[in-house]
Amino acid sequence: MRGLAWTRTLRGRVLGAVALSVLCQVGAIAFEVAQFRTIGDSVDTVNEAWLPLARLTARMEGQLDRPRSPEPHLDDSIDDARAAVLRGLQLAGDGEEAAALRAADAQLDGIARAATAPVADEDAARRTLREEVLQLGALAEARVSALSKRTAHAQQEAVRVSLLLAAFSVPLGAALLWLAGTALRPVRTLTEQVRRLEAGERPGAVNVGGDDEIGGLARAFEAMVRAVDERDRNLQAVTLQLRRVLDSLFSAVAVVEAGRVLVANPAADSLWGLREGSTLPEALTTLHEGRQERALGARTEDIFVAPFGANGRILVGEDVTERLRDRDRLLRSERLALVGQLLAQVTHEVRNPLNAMSLHAELLADELAGTEQQALLGTVVNEIRRLEAVTERYLDLARRRAPELAPEDPVALARSVVALEDERLRRLGVEVYVQAEPCGTAEIDGNLLRRALLNLVRNAAEAGAHRVAVGVVRAGPDLVITVADDGPGMESATAARIFEPFFSTKARGTGLGLAVTRQGIEDVGGTVTMESAPGRGTTFTIRLPAAR
Ligand SMILES: Nc1ncnc2c1ncn2[C@@H]1O[C@H](COP(=O)(O)OP(=O)(O)O)[C@@H](O)[C@H]1O
Ligand SMILES: [Mg+2]
Known part of the structure; x- marks a missing residue:
């Protein structure tokens, strides 16, 4: 097979076929x-030599009948015949034709000799001469005929070869066409597969064997398809990983282009209701690039906007309501702790001198029994007692206790607080009552709740309410306790500050009641909220987690 190496390449095959x-x-x-050369030569010899020779022999034959010697006409003919033979020899060169011409020349010599030889018998001489002339004529005719045959034969041969070639070129052409077709068929297959690849489909096997250029091209194509496959697989894996990362983020992430959501993770769905393919809601289109906080009702979102591509944006957001609330709570609690420390210190410093003053004032009052000064001293003692009570209250407020949860009936608790204050408040013209259905026991910090209720009821009375309603109700897992009054209510500026430590609108208020109440309730996981409007009363709501 080594010798036919050229047949392995398409170029070799095409060149071979064309060369053949x-x-x-x-x-x-x-x-x-x-x-054609043979024909031409023969025709020339015939035209230039043999035909003139035949014509001349015929003329000679006629000249033989005239008086024999001198015979200038016959001599002329012989000379013409010699000239014809000479021309013929010049044309024929060497070979069969030359030999025949030389034979004719010899014959002419014979005729010339016979014509000039002295004769005894004129008739015999003329017969011999005629014979010679006839022989020459016969030779010329024989050559003309032979050459005509040869010409005809050569003509036939040429036609035969032409026909043969024509007959051969049909299968040769067909073979060339077939060769081109089979050689180029894989190109069509390859083109189809390339189109499929272009259209994003997975191309099938090309199935082109062979060592030629197309076989090589097919193998290169298949290698390329494998490489593209591999790259696709890697891309898919990376995309999947990215998707997983995106889906596991707490932050909402969305990519938006021309108002359409291209990518959105589950957090983006729950925070903004964004799904891939949906349109961007109006509220999110007004965001500026960079970081921003957005308040939506009671919620606060922290949003970062960055440009994405030529005309897209990437939004990253988080609901920071809880975080902000926790931060606020921590700040408050820290401030309150500091206040508590200070109070404890001051109260401690004040309590001992107050005790001493109270003791000595009482001793002095005993000494002055029955005098006018005793009444004056009584006022001093009373004021000292009031101061002691205030310091006690401060201390009580400043002391933060660990929550002590125990099963207790919240309705009974509310009733006991109301009963405790009822008589005092009634004297001040305030009616306090409990509105509640029995709701069993709950895990609550009873002391904390008692102090909180006491604070709220006293505040209502101090604000000038005539009726204070305490409500206790269960709401799912929570216990909801309300203290509603028909007092003057609050301006919004006041309402905004009531939970601040030391904020008070009263001449002798500490401004600590609500601050401490809220701190205590939040310490056990609850909330305190307030609703109020000027002239429409005030309602405080305590919400406590309270498993039954
Ligand atoms: N029920 C209420 N009606 C109107 N205002 C109230 C009521 N409860 C509290 N307040 C306002 O909140 C302020 C703070 O109350 P609080 O923290 O208990 O301190 P204090 O009672 O010592 O003033 C009060 O001074 C008052 O202005
Ligand atoms: Mg108070």
Whole structure:
């Protein structure tokens, strides 16, 4: 097979076929040229030598009947005949034709000799001469006929070869077409597969064997398809990983382009209701680039906007309501702790001198029994007692206790607080009552709740309310306790500050009641809220987690 290495390449095969075809054509043309040359030579010899010779022998034959010697006409004919033979020899060169011409020349010599030889018998001499002339004529005719035959034969040969070539070129052409077709068929298959690849489909096997250029191209194509596959797989894996990362983020992440959501993770769905393919809600289109806080009702969102591509944006957001609330709570609790420490210190410093003053004032009052000064001293003692009570209250407020949860009936608790204050408040013209259905026991910090209720009821009375309603109700897992009054209510500026430590609108208020109440309730996981409007009363709501 080594010798046919050229057949392995398409170029070799095409060149081989073309060379074969050219070779055939050239061979046929050369053959025909040779044939035409033979024909041309024969026709020339016939025209220049044999035909004139035949004509001259015929003329000689006629001249023989005239008086024999001198015979200038016959001599002329012989000379013409010699000239014809000479021309013929010049044309024929060497070979069969030259030999025949030389034979004719010899015959002419014979005729010339016979014509000039002295004769005894004129008739015999004329017969011999005629014979010679006839022989020459016969030779000329025989050559003309032979050459005509040869010409005809050469002509036939040329036609035959032409026909043969024509007959051969049909299968040769067909073979060339077939060769081109089979060689180029894989190109069509390859083109189809390339189109599929272009359209994003997975191309099938090309199935082109062979060592030629197309086989090589097919193998290169298949290698390329494998490489593209591999790259696709890697891309898919990376995309999947990215998707997982995106989906596991707490922050909402969305990519938006021309008002359409391209990418949105589950957090973006729950925070903004964004789904991939949906349109961006109006509220999110007004965001500026960079970081911003956005308040939505009771919620606060922290949003970061960055440009994405030519005309897109990437939104990253988080609901920071809880975080802000926790931060606020921590700040408050820290401030309150500091206040508590200070109070404890001051109260401690004040309590001992107060005790001493109270003791000595009482001793002095005993000494002055029955005098006018005793009444004056009584006022001093009373004021000292009031101061002691205030310091006690401060201390009580400043002391933060660990929550002590125990099962207790909240309705009974509310009733006991109301009962405790009822008589005192009734004297001040305030009616306090509990509005509640029995709701069993709950895990609550009873002391904390008692102090909180006491604070709220006293505040209501101090604000000038006539009726104070304490409500206890269960709401799911929570216990909801309300203290509603028909007092003057609050301006919004006041309402905004009531939970601040030391905020008070009363001449002798500490401004600590609500601050401490809220701190205590939040310490056990509850909330205290307030609703109020000027002239419409005030309602405080305590919400406590309270498993039954
Ligand atoms: N029920 C209420 N009606 C109107 N205002 C109230 C009521 N409860 C509290 N307040 C306002 O809140 C302020 C703070 O109350 P609080 O913290 O208990 O301190 P204090 O009672 O010592 O003033 C009060 O001074 C008052 O202005
Ligand atoms: Mg108070």
